Amino acid sequence: MKKNILITGGAGFIGCHVVKLLVNNYPNYNIINMDKLTYAGNLENLKEIENHPNYKFVKADICDIDKVKEVFETYTVDSVIHLAAESHVDRSITNPFEFAQTNILGTLTLLNQAKNSWLNDLEDKLFYHISTDEVYGSLGDTGLFLEDTPYDPKSPYSAAKASSDHFVRAYNNTYGLPVVITNCSNNYGPNQFPEKLIPLFINNIQNKKPLPVYGKGENIRDWLYVEDHARAIDIVFHKGRNGETYNIGGFNEWKNIDLIKVICKVMDKKLGREIGESEQLITYVKDRAGHDMRYAIDSTKISEELGWNPSLQFEEGIEKTINWYLQNKDWLENIISGDYQEYYNKQYNLR
Numbered sequence: 068m069k070k071n072i073l074i075t076g077g078a079g080f081i082g083c084h085v086v087k088l089l090v091n092n093y094p095n096y097n098i099i100n101m102d103k104l105t106y107a108g109n110l111e112n113l114k115e116i117e118n119h120p121n122y123k124f125v126k127a128d129i130c131d132i133d134k135v136k137e138v139f140e141t142y143t144v145d146s147v148i149h150l151a152a153e154s155h156v157d158r159s160i161t162n163p164f165e166f167a168q169t170n171i172l173g174t175l176t177l178l179n180q181a182k183n184s185w186l187n188d189l190e191d192k193l194f195y196h197i198s199t200d201e202v203y204g205s206l207g208d209t210g211l212f213l214e215d216t217p218y219d220p221k222s223p224y225s226a227a228k229a230s231s232d233h234f235v236r237a238y239n240n241t242y243g244l245p246v247v248i249t250n251c252s253n254n255y256g257p258n259q260f261p262e263k264l265i266p267l268f269i270n271n272i273q274n275k276k277p278l279p280v281y282g283k284g285e286n287i288r289d290w291l292y293v294e295d296h297a298r299a300i301d302i303v304f305h306k307g308r309n310g311e312t313y314n315i316g317g318f319n320e321w322k323n324i325d326l327i328k329v330i331c332k333v334m335d336k337k338l339g340r341e342i343g344e345s346e347q348l349i350t351y352v353k354d355r356a357g358h359d360m361r362y363a364i365d366s367t368k369i370s371e372e373l374g375w376n377p378s379l380q381f382e383e384g385i386e387k388t389i390n391w392y393l394q395n396k397d398w399l400e401n402i403i404s405g406d407y408q409e410y411y412n413k414q415y416n417l418r
């Protein structure tokens with residue numbers, strides 16, 4: 068079947084993997100990537116598909132009501148995969164309003180346009196909202212997030228994402244808009260902006276710079292390789308049931324400090340350094356305000372209902388990720404030479 072899919076945030080980390088997968092695997096679909104190109108958006112991520120006939124890029128803000136309407140009408144959009152968001156917790160602590168604007172009002176703008184455009188014919192329409200496990204709050208030593216775990220967001224980022232999830236469900240319940248939501252755990256892999264833990268530390272190790280570990284490094288995250296997430300999005304887009312939520316995760320929990328030591332060791336080997344050299348760079352710094360202790364996803368539902376399972380073991384995924392950053396030094400250099408340095412100095416006060 069032919070489809071005109073609007074993907075928002077397709078120039079970002081996860082978005083670029085989703086765009087590439089759909090453009091390559093579904094030549095019948097028209098993929099329209101709408102992205103504002105904030106500091107996190109990078110068209111370099113999409114070089115390999117930018118001239119494909121079934122791909123179109125539109126530079127626009129999801130909060131711009133007129134532009135969103137124009138895009139829906141110009142491309143007869145019949146499905147949305149919504150990834151655009153402000154995504155970094157540390158930035159949400161310094162600038163919560165920007166997160167409310169993009170994550171809540173931007174989502175509402177898209178939902179409302181979808182409702183207006185599709186009102187008379189909801190057949191084969193879908194608004195697919197990409198969310199995070201952080202909406203569920205923070206776990207203690209045991210337990211996993213399930214789809215019916217009560218929302219308890221604790222950072223401005225997760226509060227804004229939680230609010231956007233509620234609006235999506237409200238549009239499903241009130242206007243009958245066909246929707247699906249997935250809440251995924253922490254992603255890692257190629258093309259991630261080097262403000263997030265894994266690419267930041269790979270970059271700092273390469274440049275022999277301090278590795279700023281928040282608090283005692285005991286916080287736990289559940290890590291999933293980004294291409295496994297993109298594959299899950301493809302499956303949910305095609306097979307997910309209207310109104311449902313699916314949790315996505317790798318059953319792959321790591322205490323930050325243990326993960327960091329693995330990265331140090333792999334990097335030492337790849338850079339021909341003595342094993343243990345990079346660990347010397349570990350520097351404990353002031354903890355993040357309100358730092359969530361543990362996230363962990365139970366992804367049984369998507370596995371049993373839709374047949375999705377992670378394909379990569381973590382050791383393989385981290386190796387592939389480190390290789391990518393080492394082979395794409397220009398990609399990192401281009402980012403680091405811009406506003407990044409100013410953000411970095413303000414955030415860490417380390418040299």
Ligand code: NAD
Pocket residue numbers: 075076077078079080081082101102103104105106107108109127128129130149150151152153154155169173197198199200228250251252253254255260
């Ligand atoms: P990212 O920060 O790498 O990319 C976000 C993209 O959205 C960028 O290309 C940016 O230019 C674009 N964007 C931001 N504001 C916009 C606006 N107002 N209008 C149009 N485009 C805008 O983020 P990511 O890590 O790829 O995350 C993508 C989505 O997945 C987000 O919704 C995030 O909440 C969710 N998510 C991320 C993770 C993770 O570990 N990264 C985990 C679970 C869920």
Ligand code: TYD
Pocket residue numbers: 156157253262263264265267279280281282284286287288323355
């Ligand atoms: P991050 O990649 O920012 O993702 P999230 O906060 O959405 O989980 O951080 C992952 C973990 O690493 C989190 O517990 C915070 C920690 N962290 C550090 O210790 N130092 C850092 O410089 C960063 C960016 C994160």
